[in-house]
Amino acid sequence: MRSHHDLGGLPAGRVERDEHEYAQWEQRVDALMMLLSHKDRQLLRVDELRRNIEALGAEAYDRMSYYERWMHAIVQVLIQRGVITIDELGRKMAEGVQDGNR
Amino acid sequence: MGTADAIAPRFRAGDRVRVRAAYPPGHLRTPHYCRGRVGVVERLCGAFANPEELAYNRSGLPAQPLYRVRFRAADLWSDYAENGEDVVEIEIYQHWLEQAA
Amino acid sequence: MNDSGKLPSGDGAGYYRRMQAAVEELLILKRVVTADDVDRQVEAMAGRDYTRGAKVVARAWVDVAYRARVLTDGSAAAAELGLEIGPLRLIVVANTPDVHNVIVCTLCSCYPRMLLGIPPEWYKSRAYRSRVVREPRAVLAEFGTQLPDHVRIRVHDSTADMRYMVLPMRPAGTAGWSEERLASLVTRDALIGVARLPETV
Numbered sequence: 509m510r511s512h513h514d515l516g517g518l519p520a521g522r523v524e525r526d527e528h529e530y531a532q533w534e535q536r537v538d539a540l541m542m543l544l545s546h547k548d549r550q551l552l553r554v555d556e557l558r559r560n561i562e563a564l565g566a567e568a569y570d571r572m573s574y575y576e577r578w579m580h581a582i583v584q585v586l587i588q589r590g591v592i593t594i595d596e597l598g599r600k601m602a603e604g605v606q607d608g609n610r
Numbered sequence: 611m612g613t614a615d616a617i618a619p620r621f622r623a624g625d626r627v628r629v630r631a632a633y634p635p636g637h638l639r640t641p642h643y644c645r646g647r648v649g650v651v652e653r654l655c656g657a658f659a660n661p662e663e664l665a666y667n668r669s670g671l672p673a674q675p676l677y678r679v680r681f682r683a684a685d686l687w688s689d690y691a692e693n694g695e696d697v698v699e700i701e702i703y704q705h706w707l708e709q710a711a
Numbered sequence: 712m713n714d715s716g717k718l719p720s721g722d723g724a725g726y727y728r729r730m731q732a733a734v735e736e737l738l739i740l741k742r743v744v745t746a747d748d749v750d751r752q753v754e755a756m757a758g759r760d761y762t763r764g765a766k767v768v769a770r771a772w773v774d775v776a777y778r779a780r781v782l783t784d785g786s787a788a789a790a791e792l793g794l795e796i797g798p799l800r801l802i803v804v805a806n807t808p809d810v811h812n813v814i815v816c817t818l819c820s821c822y823p824r825m826l827l828g829i830p831p832e833w834y835k836s837r838a839y840r841s842r843v844v845r846e847p848r849a850v851l852a853e854f855g856t857q858l859p860d861h862v863r864i865r866v867h868d869s870t871a872d873m874r875y876m877v878l879p880m881r882p883a884g885t886a887g888w889s890e891e892r893l894a895s896l897v898t899r900d901a902l903i904g905v906a907r908l909p910e911t912v
Contacts, residue, residue: 509633510642516817516868517643517687520841523853526832533728536735538829539752543744547798551743555664558819559637574820574835576727583734589667592737600733639870641817643844655800658872676871678802683845683866692848695863701871 512566534575541578544586552585560584616657619675620704625651627679628710629702637665640706644698648710649681652699660703675704759828761899763794764876767803767826768902769894772881778805781878789826796825804867805878806907811862812877813851813904815843816869823874827902834903844868854905877904883911 530538544551560581561569569577586592621627631646639661654677659670683696690696738744767789771778781788785801801823804812816822817840822830833839843850847864851857858864867875879901885893900906 509635511638514638514642514818515837515841516641517845518837518841520838523833523836523838523842523850525854526836528832530829531728533731535753535756536749537727537731538756539749540731540735540738540744542752542756543748549743553664553667555637555661555670556667558661559665561819562637570837572727574832579727579731579734583730586734591741591743592734596737597730597733600737601729604729639818641868641870643817655871655873661871676873678873680865683864687845690845692846693860693863696847696866697863698844698866698868700868701873703871 511562512569513562530575537575537579537582541582544582551589551591552582556585556588557581613672615671616673617675617704619654619657621651621654621675621677621707621709623651623653626710627651627677627707629679630706630708632706637662640702641700643686644679644681644700644702647681647685649679649685649700652678652680655701658703660705676701677704677707679707756824756829759825761827761897761902762894763789764823764827764899764902765894765897766792766794766890767876768878768897769890771803771878772885772893773890778878785876794826796823799823799825800873801826801876802867802873803876803878804865806880806904808880809862810865811858811904811907812865812867812875813843813847814867814869814875814877815840817841817844818868818870821869821874823876826874826876827899830903831899851905854900856906858907876902879908880910882909885912 541557543549545554557578561577564577583597587594626648628648629640629644629646654675657673657675660674661670663670678699679702680697680699683698684690684694686698735749739746767781770792771781777788781803782805785803786796786799789796789801806812820830820835822834839850844866847866848858869875879897882896896908896912898906901908
């Protein structure tokens, strides 16, 4: 069965020539991905991130933006690897972060 | 030569190869559109840890030879409407490839 | 929408932004990264753009031996110009009067980011990833690019560890130009292959 992200050759509409200025939080997601996958830390592999994105399911994959998918995947891998727990993440998200985006 | 950490390359530039028509689940880097198709090896890129295994936090070793395989677009798409000499070149790991006639 | 208005929302706009802030803070508390690390990485990425690729192109246009090295080992050739690109394995593919190259990652959005920075949004889109391997000229036409009939296309799908950049043809009318001036002719879209540079300036 073709996986939903495996798009080569599928019919699709016009290419929307979007140029997107990324928000600070999105740039920080990108940065986190680079830092965590760096050989000095090796806390995640890009392949693990991709697997988690591919596992989102068609509806979520289509609905979520690029960096939402990456953020989701980073968290999944960090939980899978035991770097963070769901509980501590949930608590941190609920309390809000003092500084917001530095 | 194969080593403990890398599998020996089986193919060389110019070899005709077929992509296995297999459809396992999991994280795959062999696009759907080339499975079962025949192409020509353009070059050996080196040997790399298998992403199908890396995706599950395993080592992916021994490293798989990775090839760039050139396919005629007309062989990929039965209704290809553009130039008959157009090609699509895809990086494919050795374990997905078989010798083709 | 959350019915009880005042309670923190479990979804909606900002959910992943809040997640990013929380994860970053947790990782800082755990000393996995520092805030500085993240700031510096953001800056480093923002400082990478297609002009780095343009430098490689301009040098390849003026120096035949360098061009040969670029086409043999793109990473080593970029490093020669002081372009720090980490473990990126770069393959540079040359346009000729008969061959036009175009780059895609149908499976996700692989792009030579360590050289060229973050890819454009359209490069990651469903429409581009689906169609350019199947009807490349139709896609190029949407970018305003028309190829002569005799030109054949090579579409490169970056499915694994290699990353690709196009070496466009040098426009005529540029004899004696400095590398800097030549580099200014190169566009990001020409490095991806959805555009061509003018035949002559």
